[in-house]
Amino acid sequence: MSALIIFALLLILMVVGMPVGVALGLTVLSFMFVFTDTPIASIALKMFTGIEKFEIMAIPFFILAGNFLTHGGVARRMINFATSMVGHLTGGLGMSSVLACALFAAVSGSSPATVVAIGSILIPAMLKQGFPMKFAAGVVASAGGLGILIPPSIVMVMYAVTTNSSVGALFMAGVIPGILLALTLGATTWYQAKKGGYPRLPAASWKERWQTFRKAFWGLMLIVVVMGGIYSGMFTPTEAAAMSAVYAFFIAVFVYKDLTFKQIPKVLLDSANMSSMLLFIIASAIIFSFILTSEQIPQNIADAIVAAGLGQVGFLIIVNILLLVAGNFMEPSSIILILAPILFPVAIALGIDPVHFGIIITVNMEIGMITPPVGLNLFVASGITRAGMTEMTKAVLPWLYAMLAFLIVITYVPEISLWLPRTLGMM
Numbered sequence: 001m002s003a004l005i006i007f008a009l010l011l012i013l014m015v016v017g018m019p020v021g022v023a024l025g026l027t028v029l030s031f032m033f034v035f036t037d038t039p040i041a042s043i044a045l046k047m048f049t050g051i052e053k054f055e056i057m058a059i060p061f062f063i064l065a066g067n068f069l070t071h072g073g074v075a076r077r078m079i080n081f082a083t084s085m086v087g088h089l090t091g092g093l094g095m096s097s098v099l100a101c102a103l104f105a106a107v108s109g110s111s112p113a114t115v116v117a118i119g120s121i122l123i124p125a126m127l128k129q130g131f132p133m134k135f136a137a138g139v140v141a142s143a144g145g146l147g148i149l150i151p152p153s154i155v156m157v158m159y160a161v162t163t164n165s166s167v168g169a170l171f172m173a174g175v176i177p178g179i180l181l182a183l184t185l186g187a188t189t190w191y192q193a194k195k196g197g198y199p200r201l202p203a204a205s206w207k208e209r210w211q212t213f214r215k216a217f218w219g220l221m222l223i224v225v226v227m228g229g230i231y232s233g234m235f236t237p238t239e240a241a242a243m244s245a246v247y248a249f250f251i252a253v254f255v256y257k258d259l260t261f262k263q264i265p266k267v268l269l270d271s272a273n274m275s276s277m278l279l280f281i282i283a284s285a286i287i288f289s290f291i292l293t294s295e296q297i298p299q300n301i302a303d304a305i306v307a308a309g310l311g312q313v314g315f316l317i318i319v320n321i322l323l324l325v326a327g328n329f330m331e332p333s334s335i336i337l338i339l340a341p342i343l344f345p346v347a348i349a350l351g352i353d354p355v356h357f358g359i360i361i362t363v364n365m366e367i368g369m370i371t372p373p374v375g376l377n378l379f380v381a382s383g384i385t386r387a388g389m390t391e392m393t394k395a396v397l398p399w400l401y402a403m404l405a406f407l408i409v410i411t412y413v414p415e416i417s418l419w420l421p422r423t424l425g426m427m
Contacts, residue, residue: 103220222251
C-alpha cells in the first residue's frame, strides 16, 4: 500500500509538469506528514548529510571541465584529427563524427555537451558536402550518447553515489563497452553511407595526421590525466575530476588560447547552474530513497521477484524494458536516482555484479538520449538542424536498432564490462 501511495504521488506531481527534484521532495514530505510520525525537521538533516559524500564532488568538477572544453577549441582540433584518420572511409565526415564523439566523450563526461561540441561543427559541414540532413543529424545525435558510457561519465558517478558502488571500477568497466559501441555505431554509419552512396574525403597523408594529432594532443592528454591518475592510484575519481577541471582551464586559456578571461565568468555560471540543479535532484532523491527503504519497498520487491523464480535472465529483461520506457519520459539522472534504489537490491539478491548492473543501466540511459519525447540529444541536434522531433526520431532509427542489439549483448555477457576492472585489480 505504501509503495502505491508513494509512486502515485510522484507520478501525479511529474505529470503536472513539476521539476523532478521538487516532485521527489514533495512526495516524501507529503507521505511523511500524513502517513508517518517521523519529524519533518529530520528531512533537512537527511538531505544535508546525504550530499556530504566525497564522490558527489566529482559531478561539478566534471561539468566544469566539460564546459571549459566545449567553449574552447578542443572539439575542433579533435574533429580535425578524427577526420584525418577516418575521413577517407565510406561516409567520410559521418565516420569522423563517430570517432570525434568518442574522443570528446572521453574528456567531457556529458552526452548533450558532446552533441553540441561536435554537431555544431560537423553537421553543417556534412550538409555542405551533400549529405542528407537525416544522416548528418542521426549519426551525431546517436554517437553523442557515447558521452555517458565512455569514462569519465557523470551518469556513472550518480549511479555510484546512489548505490555506494566504486566510481573507479565503473569508469574502467565502461572502457571496453564504450569502444565496442563506438565501433558498432561506426559500422552502422559505414553501412548507411554505403547504401546511400554518400561521399568520402581524400585520404590524408601521415604527415597531415601527425600535424592534426599534435594540435589535438593537449586535449587528448586529458584522457591520460583522468584515467591514468585513477588507475595508477595517484588520484581518487573525485580528485581526478578536480584535476580535469584545472587542466581543461589551463589548456583552454593558456595553451590553445580559445577562451578569454572575459568568457570565464559565463562558463563558471553555466557550470554552477547545472551543478546546483543536479545536486538538488540528488538531495531530493536521497530522501526519496530513505523513505523507500524505511517502508521496506525495495526489500519487498526483491523478495517477490526472487520468490517468483524469474532469475537473472528474466529480471534483466524486465529492467531493460522498464529503463527503456522510462528513458522516453525522463532524463538519465532522474531515472537513476529514482529507480536505482529500487532495482539495485533486487540485482544484488539475484547475484548480479553491481558494476555490471551499472553498465547495463548506463547503456539504457544512452539509448534514452535518442528516444522521444524527452531524448536530450534529439533536442540538441534538432536545435542545430532546425528539424522537427518527428524527423529527428526517424533520423536516428538505424543507430537506435544497433544500440538495442548492443544492449542485449552487454546485458548477457558480463565479462565485456568486468574483464578490465578485474584485470586491474579494482574489484
